[in-house]
C-alpha cells in the first residue's frame with residue numbers, strides 16, 4: 031500500500047490541530063504518516079501514525095530535522111506556522127522572522143530535500159485576505175491586485191511570490207490558500223485583530239462575557255460592518271481538497287486561490303447568537319468601541335467572487351452564520367471547544 035507522509039508546521043495551533051484530524055479521516059490520503067511540528071509541543075490525534083516535534087522554525091537546523099525523520103521526506107507540507115495579524119503588526123521584526131524568513135527556510139528544505147529524494151513536494155501555504163488594502167472594488171476577483179497595508183498582509187504576499195516562483199521553477203508544487211477569517215475559533219482569544227469575531231459567539235456560548243470592540247450598543251450602526259468569513263469545518267474540507275487538485279487545473283500564472291467564504295456583519299453574528307442561544311447569551315456581549323480595531327477590520331474586503339475557487343472544487347458554507355453558531359454550540363456541549 032502506498033504511504034502518505036504529511037508535514038504540518040504550526041500543528042499546535044487552531045487550524046493545524048484540526049487539520050491533523052481531518053487528514054486522518056481523508057480516504058484519499060492512504061496509510062497516513064504525520065509529522066507535526068510547532069514551537070509548542072503539538073498533540074497527535076489518536077489512532078494515527080504521527081511524530082510530534084517541538085521545534086522553533088526560525089532555526090534552519092530544526093527545519094531540516096523535520097525532513098529527516100524515520101518517515102522519510104514528506105510528499106506534502108502544510109505550512110501553517112506564523113505570528114497572527116496583531117502580533118506581527120505590534121512586533122514587526124518577529125513577524126518578519128517567523129512569517130517570512132522561516133517560511134523561506136521551509137520552502138528551501140522542501141526544494142532541496144524533495145529534489146534529493148526525487149520528489150516534487152506539494153507545498154500548501156495559508157495566506158490571508160490581509161494581503162488586500164487601499165481602494166478596492168466592491169467584489170474581490172482573482173485579478174484584483176493585492177496592496178497590503180499592514181505587516182501581516184505584507185509578509186503573506188511576500189511568501190506568495192516565493193511559492194509561485196518556486197512552483198514555476200519546478201522546485202515544489204505550490205498551492206496558496208487565501209483564507210477568510212475563520213469563525214468560530216475555539217480556545218482562548220488570539221492575537222488576531224479579528225479575534226473578537228469568534229469571541230462574541232464563543233464566550234457567551236460558554237456562559238462568559240465577551241467584549242465587542244465594534245460599536246457601543248446593540249443599536250450602533252457600526253455593527254453593520256461586514257466581514258468575509260468561513261467555518262472551521264468547511265475550511266478543513268478545503269485544506270484537504272487543496273492537496274488533491276491536479277496541478278494543471280490552477281491558472282498557469284499563479285497558485286493563489288481565495289478560498290470560498292461568505293459575508294456576515296457583526297450584527298448578523300449577534301442575531302445568530304440570539305437565535306441559537308437566546309437573549310441571555312446575547313446579554314453577555316458588552317460593547318467597548320475600539321477605533322483602531324474597527325479601522326483595521328473595516329479595511330479588509332468583505333465580498334469576494336467565489337467562482338474560480340468553486341470551479342477548482344473547493345467547498346462553501348451554506349446558510350450564513352446560524353449553522354456556524356449551531357455547530358459551535360454542539361462542540362461546546364460535547365466538550366470539544
Ligand SMILES: NC(=O)c1ccc[n+]([C@@H]2O[C@H](COP(=O)([O-])OP(=O)(O)OC[C@H]3O[C@@H](n4cnc5c(N)ncnc54)[C@H](O)[C@@H]3O)[C@@H](O)[C@H]2O)c1
Pocket residue numbers: 039040041042043044045046067068069070085086087088109110111112113114128132156157158159209210211212213220
Ligand atoms: N484562523 C484564521 O482565521 C486565519 C485566517 C487567515 C490566515 N490564517 C493563517 O493560517 C495559519 C494557521 O492559523 P491558526 O489560526 O491556526 O493560527 P495559530 O496561531 O492558532 O497557529 C499558529 C501556530 O504557529 C506556531 N508558531 C509560531 N511561531 C513559531 C515558530 N517560530 N516555530 C514553530 N511554530 C511557531 C504557534 O505556536 C501556533 O501554534 C497561519 O499561517 C495564519 O496566518 C488563519
